[in-house]
Amino acid sequence: MRILTTVGFDADDTLWHNERFFKLTQARFAELLAEHAAPDHLAERLLATERRNIGQYGFGIKGFVLSMIETAIEVTEARVPAEVIAQLLEAGREMLAHPIDLLPHAAEAVAAVSESHRVVLITKGDLLHQERKLAQSGLGDLFDAVEIVSDKTAARYDAIFARHGDGAGPGMMVGNSMKSDVVPMIEAGGWGVHVPHDLAWDLEHAEAPGGTERFHALPDLASLAALVAEIG
Structure with a gap:
């Protein structure tokens, strides 16, 4: 399993x-x-x-x-x-x-992970704008599902990963926000992977979770596929 x-x-x-x-x-x-x-x-x-x-x-x-x-x-x-x-x-x-400018290794990371696991885009923001950005990114066909949400909480991740996967337990969330992407996903029982960006909105700051093996930090997305393969 x-x-x-x-x-x-x-x-x-x-x-x-x-x-x-x-x-x-x-x-x-x-x-x-x-x-x-x-x-x-x-x-x-x-x-x-x-x-x-x-x-x-x-x-x-x-x-x-x-x-x-x-x-x-x-x-x-x-x-x-x-x-x-x-x-x-x-x-x-x-x-x-403004046109979409992909971050280094983004397309390669999503494509690699999608070959072995279900992948879901989970993002906050305006519905129409996020849909337009996804369409312009060229990554849309790689995702099994897309969720554009008003906020990211442990309960929200519970619901999303139950709807599109096997629950939060065997799920992973990858993102640049410790507050929105990592901490609530770990609270839901899944893995949280922090990939920092040079710029961060002040309202998205949070301390890294301690005392758990389900938290990982990567310098960029280049090594994500290897981490996913290592976990299984």
Whole structure:
């Protein structure tokens, strides 16, 4: 009986670049609001707004743009020029239209694992945008299933791996977020593999899980297939 039967992959900043576009837009946001707030203070205000809005807007570019607009209204005491709002909306449209740039070894890793195990894409974000990114990535046909979710929790992983596999126990989740991809999957009883990205959203930070052999950290996706084969 196989020990590991199903492997889940995160998408943004695991298979393709994502956070760097947010950082570039945030720098543009700081330039537009330079007369009203210092960059560090503005970044703190924006992060607080994003944290407050996640429950309503969810994850993704649209919620990010709405949070920038809300922060701009707050720091200017409702005097933000309409032209600034227009530029923030345009920045969001540019982010949504940006072509997919796969990370090194992403295509090879998914293809290799899919030859021996069921593979599922499990990602947070806006439904239409994530579907479009997957279609542009060229990886869609490799996945046995795709789940675009509002959040990643142990209960969510339990349900997904039961629906598309044999439960979380013989399942593995691979991703760049310790908070979303690794910790809740291990809490659900599966394996969690952390593949860090150079850039990370502040709200995705978490400590690595201790005291478990089901946690693995890889420098990139090049050695994932070997790890999967080793586990079985």
